[in-house]
Structures are given as C-alpha cells and as structure tokens.
Amino acid sequence: MARIIGVDIPNDKRLEISLTYIFGVGRKTALDVCRDLNLDPGMKARDLNEIQVTEIANHLQKNYNVEGELRRTLAQAISRLRDIGCYRGLRHRRSLPVRGQRTRTNARSRKGPKKTVAGKKSVKK
Known part of the structure; x- marks a missing residue:
C-alpha cells in the first residue's frame, strides 16, 4: 500500500x-x-x-489543505462560532442540526439515539 x-x-x-x-x-x-x-x-x-x-x-x-491541516482549520472555525455565541455556535454546542433542518422528526444522526421522556399521566376523575 x-x-x-x-x-x-x-x-x-x-x-x-x-x-x-x-x-x-x-x-x-x-x-x-x-x-x-x-x-x-x-x-x-x-x-x-x-x-x-x-x-x-x-x-x-x-x-491544497488536506488531512491534519484541514481538520485543524475546521475545528478552529467551529470553536470560533461557539466562542462568539452566534446561533450556529449554539447549535454546534447542543449537537443539533446547524443548517436549518427540522428537529421534530429526523435529525437522529446528529442528535444521537432517542432519549425517551415519560409523558404526562392522565388525571382520573
């Protein structure tokens, strides 16, 4: 090789x-x-x-920017967005889609596996 x-x-x-x-x-x-x-x-x-x-x-x-240099450049760009606190930086920080995609459904690859939350219990009269 x-x-x-x-x-x-x-x-x-x-x-x-x-x-x-x-x-x-x-x-x-x-x-x-x-x-x-x-x-x-x-x-x-x-x-x-x-x-x-x-x-x-x-x-x-x-x-060309390749391998380590390119990875370092991308990481610096993302950390800059996080540091200045812009919307895209907040989305990166919360591991949510950055480019305007919906999150009610889909976005599983970005958000990770489902975290089930217990629903409201109905009140019986």
Whole structure:
C-alpha cells in the first residue's frame, strides 16, 4: 500500500479513487492532481513508483489543505462560532442540526439515539 500524507491508499483501486481516501481530496481534486502531474487516473495505485508517490504528496501539501491541516482549520472555525455565541455556535454546542433542518422528526444522526421522556399521566376523575 502506498502511503501519502499519512494515509494508506488502496492498491487495487484506480488512482483517482484511491486519492479520495485522503481527507479533503474528492474526485475533482484527485483528477486535477493526476492531470497536473501527468498521471493516468485509470492506473492502479500499486503501479505508482516512489518518485510519483512523493510528487503526489508534495503537490497536495503545496496546493491544497488536506488531512491534519484541514481538520485543524475546521475545528478552529467551529470553536470560533461557539466562542462568539452566534446561533450556529449554539447549535454546534447542543449537537443539533446547524443548517436549518427540522428537529421534530429526523435529525437522529446528529442528535444521537432517542432519549425517551415519560409523558404526562392522565388525571382520573
């Protein structure tokens, strides 16, 4: 397995797909990298030699925010929203959907498993 920027990319997949295993690299970025370095996007990742692997790593680090740097940037942006106390920051703090989605139903992936609350007991006369 080739290791690029601390990520093992799969050998058996096409290069354009293998590069998407790096955080911050999608299909378009992977195709752009292949085009810039004159690599065939259809070649298997196992066919890369060491020189090509280092070229890919250097190109990604120089031209794109990927892996640790991108994660750090996102975490700083979210913590800034929390610190200034804006609406989006409050939603992040409470682990609720941030972009205006409804929460009466759905939003389970963001809110977590259901927490059942006991309902009102009826009063008998």
